Amino acid sequence: MRLIAYSLTDVGKKRDHNEDSFLVQDELSLYAVADGMGGHQGGERASKMALERLASAVSEGGDRPDALQALREATQAAGAAIWGAAQEDEQLHGMGTTLTTLWFQRGRAYLAHVGDSRAYLYRDGRVQQLSDDHSWVSEQVRAGMMTEDEAKESKFRHIITRSVGFEREVQVDGAAIPVQSGDCFVLCSDGLANYLESDELARILQSRFYRDIPRLLVDLANDRGGDDNITVLVIHIANDAARGAAGSPPAASDEDDEDDDRGEQTNPKAVPGA
Secondary structure (H helix, E strand, C coil): EEEEEEEEEEECCCCCCCCCEEEEEHHHCEEEEEECHHHHHHHHHHHHHHHHHHHHHHHHHHHCCCCHHHHHHHHHHHHHHHCCCCCCCCHHHCEEEEEEEEEECCCEEEEEECCCCCEEEEEEEEECCCCCCCCCHHHHHCCCCCHHHHHHHHCCCCCECCCCCCCCCCCCEEEECCCCCCCCCEEEEEHHHHHHHHHHHHHHHHHCCCHHHHHHHHHHHHHHHCCCCCCEEEEECCCCCCCCCCCCCCCCCHHHHHHHHCCCCCCCCCCCCC
8 A cells, every 4th residue: 555645734814823733654654633722832732742642652552453443542542641731731721632533554544533623535536524523513414403504604613522632531433444546535624624515625636636735725725714724634545555554655756746646547656745
């Protein structure tokens, strides 16, 4: 399995600091986005601490056969560490973070998710949202109490119902997704998701080079208001996707660089990281 990641984070147009963080650990085949909350100091610290503890727990856990449970436990460990730090410093009370993670092992993408950051899969010209938003408005929509259009305009749309670290323990959503060569996964914070529908994301992924997608999507979010921090992480699956865990991808040729990084390709090859 060859994994190529492209990433970008941006403060947006309305905030004076960035509480988003992202993780690219190619040697672990581990990728994540975290959107912190709890004020300038707390939010930034929570998102960074979550990713540090996540990577440490996954690395120390080794190649467990129960990868999804291992990823859930790593997410829980990150939450416990954040909660513990907040108990020791009252200026950090209430800090927490979203955490949306993909861990690629043995031909599958294992997803662990808390909060309203998102995970998408682009395959065969279509985008599927893999994660459910843990937000008040999304729960109202799922319960049939609010329409999608009403949710977009609601003043409560930024209220999340689950976060990592706000409490000592949190319920972690999980899924195991079989991967195929040519798949493209997108992780993002709500600073992008609030401005973008799945069908528009599919059109963008189909027509552009994957290496250009993070910058294009960040610019799109800023052009549409940039109300929040914006983080985008694109993970492209290339060659032998169903055979095993990924390591560092071998270098692609110049021809690969030019011809095989478009979303419209049915079996694109890897392109070295930007």
